[in-house]
Amino acid sequence: MNIIDGKKISDAKRAEIKERVSKITKETGKVPGLATILVGENPASQVYINSKIKACENAGIKSFHRTLPANSSKEEIISLIKNLNADSQIDGILLQLPLPDNSFAQDCINAISPLKDVDGLHPFNAGLLNLSKNWQELIDKNVLLSCTPSGVIHLLHASKIEIAGKTAVVIGRSNLVGKPLSMMLLANDATVIMAHSKTKNLKEVCKNADIVVAAIGKAKFVTKEFIKDGATVIDVGINRVDGKLYGDVDFESLTNANVFVTPVPGGVGPMTITMLLENTLKAFNNRK
Known part of the structure; x- marks a missing residue:
């Protein structure tokens, strides 16, 4: 058995990302920003969100976290997403899944700007993946996967x-x-x-x-x-x-x-x- 060490490979990639973020910040004076949204108090989701916030801090990416109560309506979630879409400090938006009521999860994902869809789940980005000819084209076009x-x-x-x-x-x-x-x-x-x-x-x-x-x-x-x-x-x-x-x-x-x-x-x-x-x-x- 030959073990593929995901942690080692991940650590190397994160070090590379941290270096690129540092370079971008020095050149532009701007810091890439990621917004995370947690609806409800699912313990597993809270752990995932905390891991993402910590990873952002370690990489030099600014973290913006928003929480909503478990009984939030689809309209309330989408309203928050629209505000984050309009916020120039935020480059990426991640809606933590599953939602307490997961029946309208895709509607909420569809409300995220395709340019900020860092989960790659918006139909626009899913479509770019399906329409691309090869891997190099996906890289060249910077598609959010x-x-x-x-x-x-x-x-x-x-x-x-x-x-x-x-x-x-x-x-x-x-x-x-x-x-x-x-x-x-x-x-x-x-x-x-x-x-x-x-x-x-x-x-x-x-x-x-x-x-x-x-x-x-x-x-x-x-x-x-x-x-x-x-x-x-x-x-x-x-x-x-x-x-x-x-x-x-x-x-x-x-x-x-x-x-x-x-x-x-x-x-x-x-x-x-x-x-x-x-x-x-x-x-x-x-x-x-």
């Missing part, structure tokens, strides 16, 4: 794992991970199979893949029997079972296997916030 999927791509690039011409299976079709990651892998010239709960013979489908991404929310679902010799396994899952944290991959079953694999924790997780910082910088440059 969904953070966790772009973090996965960065892990693969930093680990010198070849994507072009390889077969990649993404298990999961969510708007947060599965769909955008499939498009990003395709932009990197992989042959992509999107698998999900209705996929037949899933084990056999995965067994033929060079890259397997597990993003389904089922602890230890992907076992050694899913993975061929020499494959790369990316575990996006975060599952709490009896107070312990597990990924979607049965990590221990791969101990003696000839594979590259991301651990949980310490794999994809650190990259999500790192790419949020990267998107905030992109947004600053795009708006400038």
Whole structure:
């Protein structure tokens, strides 16, 4: 087993971002700003928000945090978003999901200016991802990409794992991970199979893949029997079972296997916030 050290790769990327922020601040006299919005008091969401605020401070990015009560209406949330859209100090807006009432979450995301959509979830930015010809075009156009999927791509690039011409299976079709990651892998010239709960013979489908991404929310679902010799396994899952944290991959079953694999924790997780910082910088440059 070869472990892909997400924390090490993330730390290196954050150091690079900090250097770029410092340079921008010296040259322009302006500081990139990120606004975070937390609706309600979900403990897990509070932890995530605090991590994002701390990461901003460490990178030299100015943090603006706003809280709303759990019973806030869609109109109240959108009103706050519109105020942040109009604030010239703020380059990026992140609405922490899920909302207490998640039925109107997409309406709230749609209210965020596409130029400040650092989660890459606005239809405009999702559309740019889908319409781009290749990865270089996405880079050249400074497209704001969904953070966790772009973090996965960065892990693969930093680990010198070849994507072009390889077969990649993404298990999961969510708007947060599965769909955008499939498009990003395709932009990197992989042959992509999107698998999900209705996929037949899933084990056999995965067994033929060079890259397997597990993003389904089922602890230890992907076992050694899913993975061929020499494959790369990316575990996006975060599952709490009896107070312990597990990924979607049965990590221990791969101990003696000839594979590259991301651990949980310490794999994809650190990259999500790192790419949020990267998107905030992109947004600053795009708006400038």
